[in-house]
Amino acid sequence: MIKNRHTSVFCILILVFGLVLFYIGTDGFTAYTAETARVTKLIEEQPVFPEVLMEDSEGRTYSISEFEGKYVFITFIYTGCTTICIKLEENMAQVYDLVPYEYLGEEIVFLSISFDPDRDDPATLDRYKDLFKSDGETWRMARIPEKTQLDSLLNKFGVIVIPDDRGNFAHNSAFYLVDRQGTLVDVMDFTKVTEAANTLRQYVETDKKGE
Structure with a gap:
């Protein structure tokens, strides 16, 4: 006992x-x-988008201040990816189509950032954007040519990128939302398209109510 x-x-x-x-x-x-x-942890800490220089599919260069006063809806990709990046961008295109047209470019900018700047030059990004019907303006695709700056952004936003010996990368995927002041305020499941679109609308509509 x-x-x-x-x-x-x-x-x-x-x-x-x-x-x-x-x-x-x-x-x-x-x-x-x-x-x-x-x-x-990211949502709790809300890191600020660092001062990095981006180059988009049009060859334009600018920092995140280009979008000051707007929300920026972000994905991290590389154009040589034949698996998850395609689904990620297809879902981003669906979110884009679900957001009210009047918000696009005025309240929200969509931005796909490549973490493979050596291969993803403006010409490559320009071809890639056409696959998803990105207009290059309200939905832009860009790279960060300077490796130290790119690493700084990936680090701050918790983006894990592991290269292999065949020119590919293992990486995590999500939707990232930066607010009008350049602060990361949300990280969303990229498989939940409708939920992400609703979240974007809520952020904008909450702001409008507070005006």
């Missing part, structure tokens, strides 16, 4: 210890994967 009681107490202690570890490892039960924990 005493032995069974000791065994029960031991099992309870193990269970409690396991729950404590799980609580710590999941940011208080809110994050069940490393990716979810990463997104939760």
Whole structure:
């Protein structure tokens, strides 16, 4: 009887210890994967888009201040990707089509940023944008030629990019939303197109109500 009681107490202690570890490892039960924990941390910290120089498909160069006063809806891609990037951009195109037309370019700019600047020059980005019917203005595609600046942005936004020996990259994918002041305010599941479009509308409409 005493032995069974000791065994029960031991099992309870193990269970409690396991729950404590799980609580710590999941940011208080809110994050069940490393990716979810990463997104939760980003939304809490709200990093500012760093001062980097982008070059778009038209050969224009500018910083994030180009879009001051507008929301910027962002994806990170490389044009040589034959898997997830295609789906990511197809979904971005669907979000674009769901956002009220009057918001495009005025309240919200769509921006796809390549993390493969050596191969994704303006001419390549120009061809790539046509695959998704990007107009190059309200939805722009750009690269960051300077590696240190690119790494700074990827770092701040928690974008993981791992090159292989065949010129490809393993990387995570999401929709990123930068507010009118250049601060990251949301990271969205790129598979949830309607939800993302609704979220964009809510941000703009909330601003309009506060005017």
